[in-house]
Amino acid sequence: MSASSATALPVRFAIEGELTIYRAADVKVQLLDALRQAALLEVDLSGVTELDTAGLQVLMLAKQVAAADGRQLRLVGHSPAVVDVFEMLDLGGYFGDALLIHAAA
Numbered sequence: 001m002s003a004s005s006a007t008a009l010p011v012r013f014a015i016e017g018e019l020t021i022y023r024a025a026d027v028k029v030q031l032l033d034a035l036r037q038a039a040l041l042e043v044d045l046s047g048v049t050e051l052d053t054a055g056l057q058v059l060m061l062a063k064q065v066a067a068a069d070g071r072q073l074r075l076v077g078h079s080p081a082v083v084d085v086f087e088m089l090d091l092g093g094y095f096g097d098a099l100l101i102h103a104a105a
Contacts, residue, residue, distance in 0.1 A: 010074070011038035016047035019055030028058045035062055039071055046077030051085045063095060 013034040015027060035041050043062070048055075059075065066073035075095050078086065086092060 008039035008072075010040045010042040012042050012044055014044040014047060018050040019045075019048050019058070020050055020052040021054035024054035024058050027055070028061065031058060031062050032065060035066055035071060035073065036069070040074070041066070041071065042074045042076050044077045045075055045082045046079050048079045048082050051081050056085065056089075056091075060094070 011034065013031060015031075017023070019027060031043065041062075043059070063073050065071075075082075086095075
């Protein structure tokens, strides 16, 4: 991690509603665009009402792109729908201690 990313203020990107196959392509474009513009992007998942594998793939891709570009991605404010999927698939380790990070006010 570079010194600039360690001191960067987070930019917030909120996802509201379903993060499913029906919206994954649109959310992917918006999320990757936001990621390219921020050294540290916090993705607020508190408004996600449903998460399927297509939505999960978008989040995993964003993590991979962030790592490749030397940027940070944090998932915060996990909704119950997100927590259910993350726990079922044991993804806490993949995304880091993401379930312990609360959304910024």
